[in-house]
Amino acid sequence: AQSVTQLDSQVPVFEEAPVELRCNYSSSVSVYLFWYVQYPNQGLQLLLKYLSGSTLVKGINGFEAEFNKSQTSFHLRKPSVHISDTAEYFCAVITAQGGSEKLVFGKGTKLTVNP
Amino acid sequence: NAGVTQTPKFRVLKTGQSMTLLCAQDMNHEYMYWYRQDPGMGLRLIHYSVGEGTTAKGEVPDGYNVSRLKKQNFLLGLESAAPSQTSVYFCASGLRLNYGYTFGSGTRLTVV
Numbered sequence: 001a002q003s004v005t006q007l008d009s010q011v012p013v014f015e016e017a018p019v020e021l022r023c024n025y026s027s028s029v030s031v032y033l034f035w036y037v038q039y040p041n042q043g044l045q046l047l048l049k050y051l052s053g054s055t056l057v058k059g060i061n062g063f064e065a066e067f068n069k070s071q072t073s074f075h076l077r078k079p080s081v082h083i084s085d086t087a088e089y090f091c092a093v094i095t096a097q098g099g100s101e102k103l104v105f106g107k108g109t110k111l112t113v114n115p
Numbered sequence: 116n117a118g119v120t121q122t123p124k125f126r127v128l129k130t131g132q133s134m135t136l137l138c139a140q141d142m143n144h145e146y147m148y149w150y151r152q153d154p155g156m157g158l159r160l161i162h163y164s165v166g167e168g169t170t171a172k173g174e175v176p177d178g179y180n181v182s183r184l185k186k187q188n189f190l191l192g193l194e195s196a197a198p199s200q201t202s203v204y205f206c207a208s209g210l211r212l213n214y215g216y217t218f219g220s221g222t223r224l225t226v227v
Binding site for chain 1: 216219
């Protein structure tokens with residue numbers, strides 16, 4: 001069964017600094033990978049997804065993520081963060097080949113952007 | 116086009132009471148999921164469905180039942196609510212595995 005580990009529960013950064021939120025997954029088969037963002041008291045919004053092809057995926061709000069199969073990682077990055085990026089970010093995985101359609105999430109990383 | 120709608124948005128139950136949470140989507144999606152979100156635990160999958168008339172257990176199914184009698188609706192039932200079921204419940208739907216999933220705005224449930 002697949003699982004997701006988000007290595008940092010909280011990440012504080014200053015405005016305009018770069019940020020990386022780390023995500024590792026475990027699965028014995030091919031997977032699809034997703035990053036979601038949750039603003040306070042709201043539902044989750046899709047930031048980006050990796051399905052196949054290019055390992056660098058660009059998403060909304062200037063975020064990007066890199067799929068690394070050998071490291072089983074899918075880290076999220078942004079070169080310059082804004083106060084409005086303060087939110088909780090979730091990495092998620094689903095098996096690509098069917099047989100198990102469970103969409104599994106990590107425990108989340110709270111990003112706090114300080115002025 | 117409303118997307119994913121969860122009903123109700125808030126509810127307070129007494130221990131032992133029952134209730135049903137409704138998730139409705141108008142996007143003709145096949146896949147639907149129910150999650151609970153607790154502080155520090157992320158989102159944990161309760162049950163899911165890969166099409167009308169199908170349901171399957173997720174990571175934390177105990178104490179919950181589900182039904183998908185119509186493609187657009189996915190119901191989550193609590194037969195005898197317990198304080199441990201106090202949580203925020205989210206529903207999500209997707210057209211296919213690689214589509215990306217749309218989330219509802221959540222139901223905040225408190226069991227006293």
